[in-house]
Amino acid sequence: MAHPTASVTVVVDGGYELAEGGRWVDGRYVYVDILSGRLFELHADAAPAPRQLALLDVPLGVVAPVHDRPGAWIAAVGTGIALLTAEGALEWLDRPEDRTPVPSRMNDGVADPAGRFWAGSMAYDGTPGAGSLYRTDPDGTVVRALDGLTIPNGPAFTADGTTMYLADTAAGTILRCHVDPVFGGLSAPKAFARLRDAEGSPDGMTVDEENCLWVAMWGAGAIRRYHPDGRLLHTMTVPAPHPTSVCLPPRGNRLLVTTARYGVRNPTAASGAVLSIPVPVRGTVACAWGASLAEDRVRQGNPADSGP
Template identity: 80%
Template sequence: MTSASTPTSVVVDGAYELAEGGRWIDGRYVYVDILSGRLFELRDGTDLATPRQLARLDVPLGAVAPVGDRPGAWIAAVGTGIALLTADGALEWLDRPEDRTPVAGRMNDGVADPAGRFWAGSMAYDGTPGAGSLYRTDPDGTVVRVLDGLTIANGPAFTADGTTMYLADTAVGTILRCRVDPASGDLVGGPETFARLRDGEGSPDGMTVDEEGCLWVAMWGAAAVRRYHPDGHLLHTLTVPAPHPTSVCLHPGDNCLYITTARYGVTNPTAASGAVLSVPVPVGGTEACSWRRPRPATTA
């Protein structure tokens, strides 16, 4: 394992309370500010320091993925459930499963898998242990609770073939690895522990898988990003100039890592907290996947 402090640039000093969910989608970097319910994009090849606000909602916005057959629309982990976010900022609810839980909760991070399903986690507002869940939204819009008993379900990330999903339970310092049947979306066996963080090492937050199959993890509270080999051993640790990195995203055409950070819980924040950061790295990533609804049946 190597550890280094690599020159890091502040791409956007947005003073965001809780920036999260960074993804590369169709030549743009898309991210959210969860607690303010805002969605932003940075266009590649333009002035990356000037984000464009795509939506502002009156409920927390955890993460989005593009909808394959509706340009400008998103599937969103938002408020207490899953909704379609239209280009004009309206919400079309698919389900609000967190309305049916015993404690008040909200949706958190989420991502689409290579098969076109959308996976998103939840958490209780008061951090009640075991109150969080992982949900899967199938192409027909059905929302299924896949796992429960989590506390802060975070950072779903998939391998390129869609057969492996990594999931963080931030509050307990654990990264889980789940085998997934790409045809059905069902988990194959139970989750296994991929990595367990010790006290003082930070808490795993947003994650992404690079083009070599290695896992990058934002380490909340540790001012660091970690890279793990698929066999679970720690390859590298990057130090970042903000205590609470929240998500990581690799540019698909340029060896650059983009990191969102939070001001939430920071006593004396600098420009790097509540920001989008970038750092050169020796490997690239892939474009985010879309949620794809089934095509209507055709008749001969």
């Protein structure tokens, strides 16, 4: 059963169609509006207001910082993976979805503690099995790591980088894989959780400092927290039917949630917004592409004590 959340703050009422990919990077919250190709940052000040960092002419699924390139991002964008410069230009690494039989785009993704970037793809029409998960190694090589997915979301990694969680939203399934820490190979995916239609569909995810998994439940207006053994520990409601991503800053005990207006008949200020919710746990630092976890912690320094 879902438990109402006592205190939900609408931090940004942006009217975003499909806000997603919320990450804590260098003491700020970074997120995208996928279909409009926009990238935003939000700083923790007294009256936070988002600043647009980039506007692209193709959908922007997610970004991760690039090690040793301040202001640059690796992006799951359009039909592939590209470097997004501080000036807003795209330097393509590969466009694997140009070679697929149905029109497709990149979706959610994240950098792992070993400095690899993982991102999924999906067909615009939701063709079952048309989606894939790609791994971009620190040298820029793009590899298809999994296929046969429909709408991959996440992934999320444990702090040691050896376990990956991946949601297939359309299938209502959260998968778990072991990750080879050196080469990035994946074990055969196993079902971590299977959701019924009435429970919503798993979307963006993150792992907290206690190794528990937080999941945005598209269509259910809820956030779930799972123990690593698969037990559902808690469900909290949010005032928007389509939460899309969850982010736990390393300090401040706040959960930051993006939501979507897409498919909502009567949207409120909380749909297509950024929400903030007090929680009793924290997350870990966001990882950069091309950097090991130890290097990334040095790069991050000491993040701000509280989220927006």
